[in-house]
Structure formats: structure tokens, C-alpha cells
Amino acid sequence: MSPNGASSFHAWWEPPPTGLVAVSAVLEVQNLPSVSSLYFWAMQVDFVSADGTQFGGGHIGLQWNKAHPASRAVNWGGYASQYLGGHVLTGSESELPSANQDPNTRDYMWYPHRAYQLVVARGSEPNSWRGVIADLETHDIVTIREINCEGEFLAAATVWTESFADCDAPSVTVSWSDLRGRLVDGREVGPPQVLASFQPSDRGGCDNTNTVVDHGHIFQTTNTERTTAPDSTLKLAEI
Numbered sequence: 565m566s567p568n569g570a571s572s573f574h575a576w577w578e579p580p581p582t583g584l585v586a587v588s589a590v591l592e593v594q595n596l597p598s599v600s601s602l603y604f605w606a607m608q609v610d611f612v613s614a615d616g617t618q619f620g621g622g623h624i625g626l627q628w629n630k631a632h633p634a635s636r637a638v639n640w641g642g643y644a645s646q647y648l649g650g651h652v653l654t655g656s657e658s659e660l661p662s663a664n665q666d667p668n669t670r671d672y673m674w675y676p677h678r679a680y681q682l683v684v685a686r687g688s689e690p691n692s693w694r695g696v697i698a699d700l701e702t703h704d705i706v707t708i709r710e711i712n713c714e715g716e717f718l719a720a721a722t723v724w725t726e727s728f729a730d731c732d733a734p735s736v737t738v739s740w741s742d743l744r745g746r747l748v749d750g751r752e753v754g755p756p757q758v759l760a761s762f763q764p765s766d767r768g769g770c771d772n773t774n775t776v777v778d779h780g781h782i783f784q785t786t787n788t789e790r791t792t793a794p795d796s797t798l799k800l801a802e803i
Contacts, residue, residue: 570602570726571770575758575782577721577743578797582616584609584718584753586685586746590700591626591723593676594737594783597635601729603628604639605738605784607682608722611642611693611715619714620644620653624682624695631664632671640695640708641668655711656692670708672697681742684718691715721745721755725784731770732787740782743800757797758782762790 589607597603606625612618622642629637638660642653652668660670674680683696687710695708723740727733744754758777763769774790776783777798792798 569768570604570728571731571763571768571773571786572724572726573760573762573769573773573775573784574722574724575740575760575775575784575798577745577755578757578759580720581745581747581753582717582719583747584721584745585748586683587718587721588681588683588742588744589723589740590679590681590742592679592739592741593626593674594739595735596676597628597729597736598734599729600630600635601727601733602630603729603736604726606639606724606726607684607740607743608720608724609684609718610720611713612717612719613714614716616719618645618719619648621720622653622684622693622695622711622713624684624697624708626672626674626680627669629669631666632669633663634673636671636673637669638672638674638697638706638708639669640711642711642713644713653711653713656709658709660706660708667709672706674699679741685746717748718745723782723784725773725786727770727773727786729786731772735785735787737783737785740784741780743782755800757799760792760794760796760798762794
């Protein structure tokens with residue numbers, strides 16, 4: 565089994581850019597899970613120095629989480645690098661409430677078939693990183709919180725699905741789009757392609773997860789036929 569009991573699959577920004585100071589992506593949950601198990605859909609980034617030293621990583625995204633009202637939540641948190649101890653990163657207190665008082669996971673009423681932009685950017689203080697979610701239908705923008713980690717830049721951007729449900733639980737699909745980053749000089753860049761990876765079954769992954777690209781959108785689906793081989797590159801349109 566995987567260390568946390570989940571089945572995960574990723575779409576990695578390929579080739580990875582350098583010099584990013586902000587990264588964003590648009591997430592839309594296509595259908596609600598029908599089981600109470602935890603689902604987490606997130607964009608992940610590493611916090612790195614100019615020479616590429618990795619100090620930690622953060623993940624921002626939506627959760628289907630029974631500990632929160634209507635099982636809806638948003639998360640912005642992360643971990644220090646293993647050589648620094650791998651501890652949970654500290655951060656500011658969120659203005660969003662949390663039914664279970666989790667500093668990283670906050671109550672947030674999201675809806676299926678609605679697009680949400682997730683943003684990670686430099687925070688208000690040195691070595692802080694702000695996580696923001698924007699409802700693209702209502703134009704409501706919420707700063708989730710800031711987390712603390714050394715690093716001048718963002719790297720290793722990826723979007724992923726993490727499911728704690730049984731492999732044969734009813735299928736759930738999300739779409740990712742408009743993955744982009746901002747460089748220190750203000751220019752915007754986007755990935756020409758993504759690399760699809762899947763957690764192997766001998767490490768707790770499900771064999772019936774899949775990632776495909778259609779019209780510039782990355783679709784990740786549980787309990788479906790896998791048509792994309794592990795470590796395949798999937799073409800996206802460039803910005």
C-alpha cells in the first residue's frame with residue numbers, strides 16, 4: 565500500500581521551466597463522488613533556490629472531505645524537504661473557517677461543473693508563499709493563507725488526483741486547464757506537454773485510473789479504462 569493509503573496519478577509540466585515566481589491552473593470537478601472516502605485534486609509546486617536546491621513543496625486544491633460541511637473543502641499546505649526533516653510547513657491563520665480546526669484544510673463550498681483557478685505566488689513576507697482560489701463564475705477571490713518555506717522560485721509544477729476510495733468506487737472525473745507560470749521578469753509561460761504518471765499497483769495505486777488531454781484540457785478519471793501508458797507525454801497548446 566502507499567504510505568497514506570491513497571491511489572495517486574499526476575500530470576507533470578514538461579519540460580519543467582526555471583525562474584517561476586507564480587504558478588496557476590484551473591480545476592473543474594466534473595461529477596461529485598458518491599462515496600464518503602476522501603478525494604483530493606491539487607496543483608503542487610516545489611520551493612527552490614536559484615541553484616535548484618529544494619527546500620520543500622506545497623499543494624493547493626479542492627477536497628471531497630466528510631469532515632467539512634457538505635464534504636467540500638480547500639487545502640493549501642506542504643512539507644519541508646526530507647533533508648530538512650520533512651515536517652509540515654507552518655503558515656498564517658486562514659480567514660476561512662475549518663470544521664475540524666485543520667490549519668491547512670478549510671471549509672469551502674465548491675460546486676461541480678464550475679471552474680476554479682488555483683494560484684501559488686510569493687507571499688507578503690520573505691520565505692512565504694500565498695495560496696489563492698478564484699471562483700471563475702462568481703469572480704470571488706479568496707486568499708486561503710500563506711505558508712512558510714525558504715526558496716526564491718517555484719519548480720516541478722504538477723496537477724494530480726489522489727483518491728482514498730476503493731478502486732471500484734464509481735468513476736469521478738476532473739479537468740485541468742490553463743496551466744501557466746509567471747517568470748521573475750513578468751513573462752507568462754505554459755507547458756507544451758505534460759508527462760502522465762501513475763502510482764503502481766504494488767505501491768497502492770489503482771490500475772484503472774487514466775489521464776488524457778482533449779482540446780487543451782487535462783482530464784483525470786478514476787475507475788475507467790487506462791488508455792495512456794505510464795510516463796507518456798501528452799501534447800498541450802502553448803501559451
